Amino acid sequence: MSPKPNLLLRYMTVADLPQVAEIDQLSFDIPWSEKSYRYEINESNQSFMVVLEWSRERVATRWQRWLNIHPYVEHRIIGYGGMWFIAGEAHVSTIAVHPKGRGFGWGEVLLAGMVRRGLVLGADEVALEVRVSNRRAQKLYEKYEFKRVDVKSRYYRNNNEDAYDMRLDIQDSSTCLRFEERYEALFKRHQLIDDFSPYAPPHARLKP
Ligand SMILES: CC(C)(COP(=O)(O)OP(=O)(O)OC[C@H]1O[C@@H](n2cnc3c(N)ncnc32)[C@H](O)[C@@H]1OP(=O)(O)O)[C@@H](O)C(=O)NCCC(=O)NCCS
DSSP, X not given: XXXXXXXXXXXXXXXXXXXXXXXXXXHOXXXXXXXXXXXXXXXXXXXXXXXXXXXXXEOOOHHHHHTTOOOEEEEEEEEEEEXXXXXXXXXXXXXXXXXXXXTSSHHHHHHHHHHHHHHHHTOSEEEEEEETTOHHHHHHHHHTTOEEEEEETTOOTTTOOOEEEEEEEOSSXXXXXXXXXXXXXXXXXXXXXXXXXXXXXXXXXXXX
16 A cells, blocks of 8 residues: 655745646636746745645555566645735735645645745735635635625726635734634644745745
8 A cells, every 4th residue: 555645835846837837727717927937936035835745655566666666756736825925914816726636625724824924924914815706715715714804896807807805814813823723733634744834935045
């Protein structure tokens, strides 16, 4: 039997882009360009791009060993997200899970990772826009206590749909406490390694 898969939340790299682009195209009417991803990953100091990666060591069977095939590690991106941190506001710019992986709690893991990154950065609030028709995503945000604060009229270019402006106040200490408890339980339940929320992006670490 193959060993249990490992789940890792980590910064997105350029090498992830083919898998990220596939999920983006399956998830959104207006996918991001490759240029935008490269900018967010390598250049922007305000951007925090994240992926949730599944990996499993494939152990070679007896006949594979006989054929000199060695064990190898299989990697797969389940979902991704993006956040900007500007003037005390953590803004979720994107979040998506591969259609085949939805409903298993991975969207929640990505959102919790980004909110926690916002907390570590000292944000006052986490904000995002969501289509008024996107009930599934709104339910996820509501579960994390985001509140609808406004409607942005004709926000989406492809069909002029309105957006809800949803916000989570992370200055409020009881909200923060409830979030931290939820985050701890979630990451423990999925036995996830979080290499994202506690750390600065790799390109920022290289700067003097
Ligand atoms: C929104 C999205 C990221 C959620 O990811 P997911 O992995 O399917 O969601 P999870 O399994 O983590 O579910 C977390 C919560 O979201 C809500 N939710 C998820 N699927 C739902 C559904 N089909 N109907 C209603 N609520 C749903 C629930 O509150 C759920 O919590 P619960 O299981 O305790 O009830 C995913 O559906 C997606 O990629 N959608 C396409 C892209 C998109 O719309 N992104 C949001 C842009 S604003």
